[in-house]
Amino acid sequence: MDRTALDLPPLPDLAPSAMRLGRRRRARARLTVAGGVFGTVTAAALGLSLFSAADPGIALPAAPPAAFPSAYHTPVQAQPTPGQTPPEKLSDAESARRAQFQQQVSALLDELLPATVTDIRPVADEVSDYRITAGGRSFPVKLSIRPAEGERLQECRNIPAKRMTCEKTDLGGGRIAQVYALAANRPETLGSMVVTRYGRSNVLLSVSPSDTTSAPVSPGQLLTVVRDARFTDLLTYADAYPVQEKSTPVEGG
Structure with missing residues (x-):
């Protein structure tokens, strides 16, 4: 991947989103986000395997080449979790490509998440x-987008013992989303997830x-993000x- 990063097309053009983002950011009181270690809502944390055996998937073309404006979101420097595998070493070109991707994601989430969210930063x-x-x-x-050819979504399950509910939603074009509300960190604190x-x-x-x-x-507000073109x-x-x-x-389930 490092050897080919310079030959890849630019990321999708979110310039209209960035323009709206500028207006929205000026209307908000931005807060500084401190780096730290957090418990996150993931399949591994829940002991779930959300994907399983073969599925042909949907073949889709690459996004069209386009330019993207300068960065809006200062990255958070998070402290590594003890015992965690350190991030892979990347070439400068690949690091820049991934950082630009994070900026794209941050700008779009800032546009689409509720106005009560007053700041977003990539890690x-x-x-x-x-x-x-x-x-x-x-x-x-x-936001995890991992190559996993041949896998498919597992059954959408409600697990009362884990305070987890799952609703299956049609995204159109043959795509299905599973929309979760589930307890994490402690029984009374809920997270949201779309898979x-x-x-x-x-x-x-x-x-x-x-x-x-x-x-x-x-969960419904996350689904709104996922549905956006x-x-x-x-x-x-x-x-x-x-x-x-x-x-x-992911083992378990």
């Missing part, structure tokens, strides 16, 4: 991780609770030119 060197601020508190966001397939990739978008407060974004443009690009390594199966 440096962690392409799938972001931090949002709402009500003066920081919450982890994850789907796109082309050859597994897609997970989640907002986790803080230590004491449920996620400020509902500009979000689909980002998926199209990341599916054709991955920004993450190929996924490995």
Whole structure:
């Protein structure tokens, strides 16, 4: 991937979103987000395997070449979790490409998430991780788009013992999303998550609770993001030119 990064087409053009973002950002009181370690809503954290055996997926073209304005969101420098595998070493070109992708995601989430979210920042060197601020508190966001050809969504399940509900939603074009509300960190704090397939990739978008407060974004509000055509443009690009390594199966479930 490093050797070919310079030959890849530019990321999707979100300039209209960036213009609206500028107006929206000036209307908000922006808060500084401190880096730190958070518990996040992920399949692994729940002991779930959200994807399983073969599925042909949907073949989709790469996003059209376009330019993108300068960065809006200063990355958060998060402290590594003890025992966690350090981020892979990347070429300068590949690091810049992934950072630009994070800026695209940040700009679009800033456009589409509720106005109660007053700040969003990418996490440096962690392409799938972001931090949002709402009500003066920081919450982890994850957007994972991993190559996983041949996998499919598992059954959408409600698990009362884990305070987890799942609703299946038709996204059109033969695509299905699973929309989750689920407890994380502690039984009384809920997170939101949407899981789907796109082309050859597994897609997970989640907002986790803080230590004491449920996620400020509902499952339905996350689904609104996933349905947006500009979000689909980002998926199209990341599916054709991955920004993450190929996924490995999650044990459990």
